[in-house]
Every structure is written in structure tokens, then in C-alpha cells.
Amino acid sequence: MATRKAASKPNVSAEELKTYYREMLLIRRFEEKAGQLYGMGLIGGFCHLYIGQEAVVVGLEAAAEAGDKRVTSYRDHGHMLACGMDPNGVMAELTGREGGYSKGKGGSMHMFSKEKHFYGGHGIVGAQVPLGAGLAFADKYKDNGRVTFAYFGDGAANQGQVYETFNMAALWKLPCVFVIENNQYAMGTAQQRSTSSAEIYERGMAFGIPGQAVDGMDVLAVKEAGEKAVAHCRSGKGPYILEIKTYRYRGHSMSDPAKYRTREEVQKMRDERDPIEQVRDMLLTGKHATEDDLKAIDKDIKAIVNASAEFAKTSPEPALDELWTDIYAEVSPQEATA
């Protein structure tokens, strides 16, 4: 297992590999910084880090087209960075500042970007699944050829509303990729203790939804599967399920001591399967990049992340009257009643 299988992927350009390396590294460094700011008391409440799962969103974003939508749970920082949202705005939301994507009113779990078609950031486990299908419903209604990625975890996969959604998505042929990010632990409960099926994607068979398992530590495998899923959805055949087997290195949230698994288990995963190291190896062994090239990328990323932290510390707290805004959208004048 120590030999990483990544080298056997010939159809990828050096530029592509560097892009994935860069995007995954941005998420990793950003999350490490967020963990640090949390420790400093600058970020409060719940904060769920994405470290270890970076290949999932980076691989799938590589399969997406402009205008495609995405929605996810509360472990959402990686998705936001991968779809091109500004690290400053994300970090400032984590610190609850005016410059955050939600002006500090949403926090880590509730962030949105209409511009980047990122529809949250949802704190209720599983709720994002019908919401994602609803976004796909809107696209099908408008017949605009767009596809929605609805991300959820192995824990959310046991919520009833997921299967209510599978049924309707299949019935109505909604262009939705259901992405199960199976990081093997629903908070502290291992999959085999919570889930009757070993392969969660197989549950889609009951609804006639095709799907597959994917190595979520291999960004190229994720991208390839993503392209297949997207093509299926875009061609009007209805939803597709990707069960992406991944692993989170950190605890469920910042306060999780992760006693439900051994240190060795985590270490082994880091040593042998790390998604960023795999791409790094490919770049170096394939002579697509030199150590210096990669160091330059690292430096660049570090600067972006440090700048986001600085922005998040210096952006002012929201004005007190923000408490009372954005509760209701104003009725537009042409819609106003007499």
C-alpha cells in the first residue's frame, strides 16, 4: 500500500496537476489556519475542518462547468474555496466580521455565494440533500442545462429525507449529482456501527439511480467519476450517486478528541493515502515540476492564507443595526400591492 497508485494516470497535463495541487493545498493550509484562529478564540462556536478530504471537492469542481450549482453541509470551507469563493470572505465569516460572506451573521456553517452558485452551508444534517435536488429542479424547469452537486456525509446518508429525495429526483429525472463524502465516521460513530450497507451508493439502486464508489484520496479518480456523473445528469438521464471514500484527519469539530479511532489509523492514512502528497509525487516523479516549483506554490498559498487571516482579524465586527437587517426581503416596487 505504501506505493501510491497515482502514477498510472497518463491523461493529465502538468498544468492540471499543478492546479489540483494548488487548490488542495489552499484548502489544507486554510483549514490549518482556521484551526489556529479557533484556538486563539478568534473563531467561535462550531468549526468543522475539511483536512484530508480535499481531493473530493477539487476533483468534482474540475468536472463542473460554469453555472453549475453546489450545496453542502456544515463542513463547508473546502467547497467554498474550491468553487472560487474569496478566502478573505470565508475566513472573515469564520471570525464573525463585517467582511464575511454573510456579514458575520452566518458563521462557519452558514455561508453562501450567489455569484459562485454556492447555496450553503447548512447546519441540519441531511437538509441540504432535498435543497440540492430543488436547485436541480429549478434548473430543469428553466431547461438551462445546469447540474447541481449535493454533498452529504455518510452520517447524513441515514436521514430519511435523503431517500425521499432520491425517490423524487429519480421520478422527475433531476440533474443532481448526489455526492456522499464518506469519511467513515458520522461524528464519532463508525460506518459499520451506524449503517447497514457497506456500500452506501448501492442504496440508489432501490430508486433506479446509478452510482459508484470512488477513491476519494485520488483527485484524478474523483474528477473522472465526476465527469461521468455530470455527463449522465446533463444528458437528461436523471440523478447519479458518487460515494467518495475519503477520510478526515481532524476531529468531527474542534472539540472532538477523536477517541473512537486510533492515532495509528489516522497516521497510516496520512502516510499512505494523502491526496496532496499523491499529486506532489506525480508532479515530481513525472518531472512535471521541480521541488522549487512546488515550494513557490507553497509560498504563494501561505501568503493567501495569511492575508485571509489578517483580513479576518482586522475586518470590523458587524454594526449593531445589522442585527435587524436581512430578515425579510423587501417587496419590489413593481410587485407592491395597492
Added chain:
Amino acid sequence: MATEILMPALSPTMEEGTLAKWLVKEGDSVVSGDVIAEIETDKATMEFEAVDEGTIGKILIPEGSEGVKVNTPIAVLLEDGETADDLPQGQPGTPSAAQADAGNKAAAPAASAAPAAPAKAAATGNETAAPETDTTPDWPEGTTMKQQTVREALRDGMAEEMRRDDSVFLMGEEVAEYQGAYKISQGMLDEFGAKRVIDTPITEHGFAGIATGAAFGGLKPIVEFMTFNFAMQAIDHIINSAAKTLYMSGGQMGAPMVFRGPNGAAARVGAQHSQDYAAWYMQIPGLKVAMPYSASDAKGLMKTAIRDPNPVIFLENEILYGRSFDVPDIDDYTVPFGKARIWRTGSDVTLVSFGIGMTYALEAAEKLAEDGIDAEVIDLRTLRPMDTGAIIRSVMKTNRCVTIEEGWPQGSVGGYISSVLMQQAFDYLDAPVINCTGKDVPMPYAANLEKHALLTTDEVVAAAKDITYR
């Protein structure tokens, strides 16, 4: 012994129906389970089966009769060996065509209570120094009115908005091919097609979530819950997804949509189907809550709800669906949110209600008038935003207030109104505010217990007399 076949009640709220068609004629023999007639209720045409076997001796109510009261004898069934000659003359039930007519009139008492005109007349006779009561009617003077049921008004409101805006669509259980479980969406599938009038599986949590996602994605869904009791399966999406997203996104995106359906007690459907959710939804910032009483408000508020860029809870009532009211016959009739309607002006006590509670409020006002107590009756129409200003202005004049609702007492709409009056009109109150509510029990099934659990007009009258010290 000849037995009478009685007009059946074929829905929980049916009081009368149309005997559309006889499928048997006099002299035919029938056995239990034979379909003998087609009867139209306010929701559907139902087949009516014989329960006993025998020969149809006499048909008492001819086919095509409308407004036949439940339990009116409609035919006589003869046992073996009996003939039509055995029937006693002047069989009870023969004059039922006349009865049915009377029933028709009785069914729509509120329709005669045209709101605007009497209110205006009374306001001019007001002698107190309190602020002027705002009785501005919702339509221009001289507007032609037409009689419509609440059911028809709701459908017209939705259909007009769907004609106006392609992004509006209706989804829910049985809304399309079945024409609506309560026939609210009658004809809409034909007009708008299956793309915009969508039957869902029985899966409230799921379709409420999908509709909310569709609203995030730029559509304007109308979600019909067959009843709001079933919306409890979906309440997470209503509150956590639809109501809060605008705030959580810093104003970037919200859910322009309507959640609608019958709310509150119908008749004899027991505890799980008889709950009033007005106070629940009224509590949620981010939601708007409308609860119309009359057909004109049902239509005008529905149109406003669909145009509103926020999630709107639209609480209807099964018992009101079949009631007829005057509806202004004008293009694009809308009713603004947050403006109460004064149904009746008065100087002795303010009766505040909304939705079906208005039935008790208006009846009580009539009874109080007989005893010389002049009640002002306010229909809130929307609970969020709530026109508390109208209540306060009225109480400044009457100095007394009774709230009326079918929901439970603890955490009630009336409780909130009481606290508003305490804080903003304390000096004007000459007596405690009384909250008339449903009883603090799950709804029982037994007819007598159910009646006892619900609010009554007499309770409202008693409360008003209590605080006017009469």
C-alpha cells in the same frame, strides 16, 4: 318494514350536497354494496352504495337536486314482499326540496355581512375622542361584486399569479390529476400543464425541501400541504431552510415561496388532524403568516403572498372552503399584508380574531348587539406582520378587548395581543384582556366532546359581557 335511505355525509365537513344522479329507479332491487347514486360533495363526486338489500320503493329526492341536507331521506327501500302501496302517505322527507333551499341560504350567513358599508356608517357616529377607525375598504367604491366560495377565490388567486409569472408553480399531494384533495386546484392542471402543477409522492419533508431549494434557485413555488398537520414532517425546511436563509446569507438569497393548505380543526377527524398552527408559525422571524377568513381576503392575500419575496405560511380552513362571500370583480385584486380589516365598528368592546375565529367573533357581535353591547370586530388577516396598531386604536376607543382563536391557550396569538396591549395601551384598558381559545386538550373524536373542545360563540359573548360588566 320500509326503511329510509338518508343523504350521506361523505366528507368530514359536508353538511349538504348535490344528488347528482340516481343509478337505480323505482322498482329496482339492490343488494348491499350496489352503487345507487352519485353525490357531489364540496370536494368530489362520490359513489353512494346501498347498505341493505331490498327494492327501491320510492325516490324522494330527484336527481339534480342541490343543497340536500345530510340525513334528509332521499329514497325508501322496501323489504321482500312489500310494495310501493305499502308506503304510508306523506312520507317524511317529501318536502325536502324546500328544506334544501332553506339550507342553501343558511349556509352562507356571512355573505350578507358586506363589510365596508356598515362600518363606514357606524364610524361617523363615533363619539369618543379615540383615533379614527381605519375602515378604508379594500376596493374602490362602486366596484361590482361577485359571489365566490373561499375555494374558488383561492384557486383564482393562484391561477392569476401563474398566468402573470412563469416562475410560479404549484406542487403537493394530489394537486394535479386529482384536482386537489379539497379541490382547491380544480382545473389548474388543464390550464398550466404537468410542468407547473405537480403531483408529489406522500413525502412532506422531502418535497418541502425540494421546493425550498427551487426557491433558492429562482423559482416561486406554491407548496400545498394536504393539511398543515402533515407540515410538521416538513417544519425543519420551513423554518431552518426557508425562513432563516436570507438572514444567514447576509441578504444574498432567500426563499420566495408559499406554503399553504387547510389548518385547524375540520370536523370529527380527531387529534392528529385538528391543530391550529397560527401561533407556531407566527413566532418565526423570516416567515410571513396569512390566515384569511373571507373569500375576497383569501384571493387578495394569496396574490400578495405569491408576489412576496419571502416565505409565506398561508393558513386556510377546511370548513371555510365552501363558504361564499362577495369578492370584488376587478382585475388584479390584492390585499396588503399587515392591514387588519374592521368588519364592524363599535364602541363597547373590541373583538379581535382571524381565520375561522371570525365566525365566532361576528356571531358574538350580533348577539351582543341584541343586548345593547356595541362590539367592534377586527379581522387581523395576517398574523405576521400583525396590524397591532388597529387593535390598539380600537382599544383606545372601547377600552376592552376579547381575542378569539381556535388554537390552544398557552402561547396563543391572543396571549401575544394581550402583552402588546399591556405594554402599549395599558392606560386605555378598563378590564383585563380575555383570550377565548380552544380548550387545552388534544382534539377528541366524540361529537359531543369535540364540540366542547372547540370555541363557541357563547363563550365569546360571555367573555365580552364579563369585561363590560353586563
